[in-house]
Amino acid sequence: MTHLGGPTVLLELGGWRILTDPTFDPPGRKYKFGWGTSSxxxxxxxxxxxxIGPVDVVLLSHDHHADNLDDRGRDLLTAAGTVLTTRPGARRLAASNVRGLGTGETTSLDAAGKEHLSIQATPCRHGPALSRPVTGPVIGFALTLGHASTVSVWMTGDTVLHRPIRRLARQLDVDIVLMHLGNVRFPITGPLRYSMNSRDAASLLALLGPRLAVPVHYDGWSHFSEPTNHVRTTLDRAAGVRHLVTWLEPGRPTQL
Structure with a gap:
């Protein structure tokens, strides 16, 4: 696993090279997210x-926010083997290598020299209750190798900790959870939150009980309202789950 920054991680799993939410633009630019929000x-x-080399699969939680897919990340999609994203995202991208998934749907991938890979779209709510018409559809991904019952990697995607996520956490048997955090807020919407904070992450880990947890997408953008040192301190001190958390050094491949 190699964290490239933001939500972007290169997973080398069962012979597959899998990239999550590609973001490769340089810093300094302001991006509009709609409805008066920006970062x-x-x-x-x-x-x-x-x-980073060739990419077999791109897991794109959503295509309509630049902190999950920016311009240089978008350019990379055409060279990837398969791109998995939301159904509306697949329609917007309109490319032959893009598959759209609805929450709960599963797709499979097979290739010579690689283990069978099953990928399920998991629920996300990228904001408070009733915000989906504004924030748009988002999914996470649960990856399973072969015909195992254990999920090798669960990428939560950008989501708050809501009932479907809690329910799923009680059901899944997960090796590694890739948690999107950041406590996203915007001045125009005040205290409303659009992603998990570190306390939510600790609660999720207590429900899920994975072998390892890797926090990502908590720094590098101005709309993240929870300081990085607070994220780390909270999780490093969280009773009962702090031993699960692994922090990746950006750009450094880490064997997990």
């Missing part, structure tokens, strides 16, 4: 696309 990218990627 400035404050940190660039640890590696460039030409430094």
């Amino acid at each position: 400035i990218k404050t940190a660039g990627p640890a590696l460039q696309p030409d430094e």
Whole structure:
């Protein structure tokens, strides 16, 4: 697993090279997210696309926010083997290598020299109750190798900790959970939150009980309202779950 920055992670799993939410633009630019919201990218990627090698699969939680798919990340999609995203996202991207999934749907991938890979779209709510018409559809991904019952990696996607996520956490047997955090807020919507914070993450881990947890997508953008040091301190001190958390150094491949 190599964290490239933001939500972007390269997973090398069962012979597959899997990239999550590609973001490779340099820092400094302001991006509009709609409905009066925006964010400035404050940190660039640890590696460039030409430094990470070929990509078999892209897991794109949603295509309509630049902190999950920016311009250089979008350019990478055409060279990837398969891109999995939401159904509306697949229609917008309109490419032959893109598959759209609804929450709960599963697709499978097979290739010579690689283990059978099953990928299920998991629920996300990218904001408070009733916000989906504004924030748009988002999904996470649960990856299973072969015909195992254990999920190798669960990427939560951008979501708050709501009932479907809690219910799923009680059901899944997960090796590694890739948690999107950041406590996203915007001035125009005040205290409303659009992603999990570190306390939510600790609660999720208590329900899920994975073998390992890897926090991502908690820094590098101005709309993250929880300081990085607070994220780390909260999770490193969280009773009962702190031993599960692994922090990745951006750009450095880590065997998990």
